Amino acid sequence: MDIEQIPETLTGAIRYFADADKCHEFMVGMRWPNGIRCPRCHSKNIGKLVLPRRIWNCKGCRKQFTVKVGTIFEDSPLGLEKWLPATWLIVNAKNGISSCELARSLGVTQKTGWFMLHRIRLAMQNGGGLTFGGQVEVDETYIGGRARGMNNKQRERRKRNGTGQWNLEPVQGILERTTEAQTSRVRLFHVRRNNRKQLEPNVRKHVSKGAEIFTDALKSYDELGDEYLHKVIDHAECYAKGRIHTNGLENFWSLLKRGLKGTYVSVEPFHLFRYLDEQAFRFNERKDDDKGRFLKAIASFAGKRLMYSKLIGQEDGGSLPQTGTWQTA
Numbered sequence: 001m002d003i004e005q006i007p008e009t010l011t012g013a014i015r016y017f018a019d020a021d022k023c024h025e026f027m028v029g030m031r032w033p034n035g036i037r038c039p040r041c042h043s044k045n046i047g048k049l050v051l052p053r054r055i056w057n058c059k060g061c062r063k064q065f066t067v068k069v070g071t072i073f074e075d076s077p078l079g080l081e082k083w084l085p086a087t088w089l090i091v092n093a094k095n096g097i098s099s100c101e102l103a104r105s106l107g108v109t110q111k112t113g114w115f116m117l118h119r120i121r122l123a124m125q126n127g128g129g130l131t132f133g134g135q136v137e138v139d140e141t142y143i144g145g146r147a148r149g150m151n152n153k154q155r156e157r158r159k160r161n162g163t164g165q166w167n168l169e170p171v172q173g174i175l176e177r178t179t180e181a182q183t184s185r186v187r188l189f190h191v192r193r194n195n196r197k198q199l200e201p202n203v204r205k206h207v208s209k210g211a212e213i214f215t216d217a218l219k220s221y222d223e224l225g226d227e228y229l230h231k232v233i234d235h236a237e238c239y240a241k242g243r244i245h246t247n248g249l250e251n252f253w254s255l256l257k258r259g260l261k262g263t264y265v266s267v268e269p270f271h272l273f274r275y276l277d278e279q280a281f282r283f284n285e286r287k288d289d290d291k292g293r294f295l296k297a298i299a300s301f302a303g304k305r306l307m308y309s310k311l312i313g314q315e316d317g318g319s320l321p322q323t324g325t326w327q328t329a
């Protein structure tokens with residue numbers, strides 16, 4: 001496969017990846033740039049490609065495999081000529097894309113669109129092992145909206161917690177400011193509560209020691225001074241004192257909320273972290289072009305498999321989760 005042949009634009013990509021042979025050739029080139037290997041036993045002793053099902057016989061473990069085995073596409077009856085254009089659409093939609101929109105563009109049902117969207121989001125969880133350094137902002141926000149479809153018990157609990165008709169989920173963000181080598185990047189965490197127990201470990205895990213950390217006056221962070229240069233901006237006083245501020249994250253929050261509001265009519269709290277990962281991916285790769293983002297996402301697809309049942313939180317597959325629907329505000 002010649003990477004130069006891969007188109008630069010959405011219309012180009014849709015035309016190019018409508019061809020199943022080209023899709024196959026592309027995936028093979030992305031997965032095995034140094035020659036095909038069995039995804040199970042890693043043998044290089046592979047028979048010829050068997051058409052029309054595009055199967056290889058491995059002479060090492062005597063099993064068959066396709067280019068989808070071991071990737072997020074495994075077990076999906078949908079062809080790569082649906083998956084690849086879907087990936088292009090999702091990674092490059094600035095404010096995200098809804099399952100209805102995706103379904104319409106690809107000619108699949110909305111349920112299928114929803115499933116594809118979630119599988120691809122999983123592949124967009126980048127930077128798992130990345131550590132931030134230099135100047136780092138840490139801040140939280142609440143994402144949520146008018147709670148709908150609640151039963152009485154849920155409504156009672158809300159009254160007790162004082163959130164009223166609002167269903168708010170705390171989200172923590174860590175932002176590494178732009179350096180000479182790298183534009184600013186974020187990591188997001190859907191946390192259960194805004195307390196030290198939930199917030200502090202994320203900082204210690206994802207920010208290298210000795211970094212300069214900027215937070216607001218939240219008590220949860222007041223022990224970070226042992227390993228970091230911790231500087232606090234008290235928002236009751238002012239929003240910035242020189243470089244002591246969290247404006248990078250404030251800007252990101254408004255971007256994030258605009259995306260959620262414009263595109264996703266309802267977000268299940270259970271799935272929130274996937275939406276967060278999607279937005280973080282696009283933000284972190286914002287300097288790349290459409291083709292670059294697409295190739296990065298595809299490159300991370302191997303080895304990330306998500307079964308439908310795991311996705312919806314049920315071991316036996318089955319229907320959609322029964323939590324109250326969430327309206328983003």
Ligand SMILES: [Zn+2]
Nearest residue numbers: 038041058061
């Ligand atoms: Zn094998």
